[in-house]
Amino acid sequence: MTQTTDFLAPARLGRLALPHHLVMAPLTRNRAEADGTPSSLMVTHYAERASAGLIIGEASTPNAVGQTYPNITAIHTDRHADGWRRVTEAVRAAGGHMFLQLQHGGRVSHPETTGLTPVAPSPVPLPETIFTPGGHRPAVVPREMTADDIRTTVADFAAAARRAVAAGFEGVEVHSANGHLLHQFLAGNTNRRTDAYGGSPERRVRFTVEVTEAVADAIGADRVGVRISPGSTVNGIQEDDTDVLYPALVARLREMGLAYLHLVHADPDAAWYRRIRADWPGVLIGNPVLSELTTEAVTRGAREMLAAGADLVALGRPFLANPDLVTRLRLGAPLNPIRDRYLMYVGGADGYNDYPTLDTAGTAGISDCAGDPSSAPRAA
Numbered sequence: 001m002t003q004t005t006d007f008l009a010p011a012r013l014g015r016l017a018l019p020h021h022l023v024m025a026p027l028t029r030n031r032a033e034a035d036g037t038p039s040s041l042m043v044t045h046y047a048e049r050a051s052a053g054l055i056i057g058e059a060s061t062p063n064a065v066g067q068t069y070p071n072i073t074a075i076h077t078d079r080h081a082d083g084w085r086r087v088t089e090a091v092r093a094a095g096g097h098m099f100l101q102l103q104h105g106g107r108v109s110h111p112e113t114t115g116l117t118p119v120a121p122s123p124v125p126l127p128e129t130i131f132t133p134g135g136h137r138p139a140v141v142p143r144e145m146t147a148d149d150i151r152t153t154v155a156d157f158a159a160a161a162r163r164a165v166a167a168g169f170e171g172v173e174v175h176s177a178n179g180h181l182l183h184q185f186l187a188g189n190t191n192r193r194t195d196a197y198g199g200s201p202e203r204r205v206r207f208t209v210e211v212t213e214a215v216a217d218a219i220g221a222d223r224v225g226v227r228i229s230p231g232s233t234v235n236g237i238q239e240d241d242t243d244v245l246y247p248a249l250v251a252r253l254r255e256m257g258l259a260y261l262h263l264v265h266a267d268p269d270a271a272w273y274r275r276i277r278a279d280w281p282g283v284l285i286g287n288p289v290l291s292e293l294t295t296e297a298v299t300r301g302a303r304e305m306l307a308a309g310a311d312l313v314a315l316g317r318p319f320l321a322n323p324d325l326v327t328r329l330r331l332g333a334p335l336n337p338i339r340d341r342y343l344m345y346v347g348g349a350d351g352y353n354d355y356p357t358l359d360t361a362g363t364a365g366i367s368d369c370a371g372d373p374s375s376a377p378r379a380a
């Protein structure tokens, strides 16, 4: 556990020496080519944020049926890996380190996007519309995964992790948060299975455990993190037993020697947070989810996260809008606001690679962001 609340002091993550305690959280920005290969825009975007120290690259699908939305990134073909290699090389040349988040959408997917019927633990549809190439569509009923689907999907995660490391990533983050496939197995309202993957908390955590074990076997446990979002209701999730579900998961993950555990909406006052911090022996990354994105609020939030026992602090929207976030925080300079929420998930360089640094624009002078975290993870 960290002893400092000075988030600008150097830090470590396993064998990685980090320049400070801040991490860029995964941010899906839908700027990939149609087949999921990272675009040139993405090379620029990530390289410009290399001072994050550690970047967790956006959710990338390990197979075709796991794709959530149009133009999200993928990591299941050589072409995807070649595209990502351009990103990791640019980030490394700029002095940064990068993990890649592996995400299967499960029921958060649509045949109009993938040409395939989505799969999920149980045939329970997302109670929302879903964005497709043709616009928003009602979600379809997903196909319940068979034992064979489960085995294949676990293997797809392991293969994606191998590709990610071959493409130059330092490691991968298994996405078990925000209502995607692994979270759908964890939560009672989306997992109605009666086999070994459903029922008690110990059974519902099994899929996340198997995916994580397979990924760790493929690339080494010290290159693997896991992201969870206890209590989150994003993407129609309802957990009735957060306070026992996550301790059951942590009890399994803690034996594996993983690089880190990453908590979304890390809330030091929540019972689950205190229990996880007490039970988790390794590096804990806390993503505080701030309601105000000013220099003062981000500084206070990062310090509070470290004071509550997190070892590193993940920030999403502050890095999205400020390529030079770390410099701004070091100087106490104002932060850029998020200009257009629509452009967070759609578009080209607009709203993506045109956020100014202090060098390119002087101080932007706007320190209040209207960003609303409640809608953000719809695409997460």
Ligand SMILES: Cc1cc2nc3c(=O)[nH]c(=O)nc-3n(C[C@H](O)[C@H](O)[C@H](O)COP(=O)(O)O)c2cc1C
Pocket: 025, 026, 027, 028, 029, 058, 059, 101, 175, 177, 178, 227, 264, 265, 287, 288, 289, 290, 314, 315, 316, 317, 318, 344, 345, 373, 376, 377, 379, 380
């Ligand atoms: C545009 C956008 C895209 C996101 N994409 C992802 C994602 O790919 N994977 C994920 O786990 N979370 C995703 N999130 C959630 C962020 O990682 C983070 O948890 C959230 O923005 C709250 O942190 P913040 O207050 O520092 O922005 C996304 C959020 C936003 C705003």
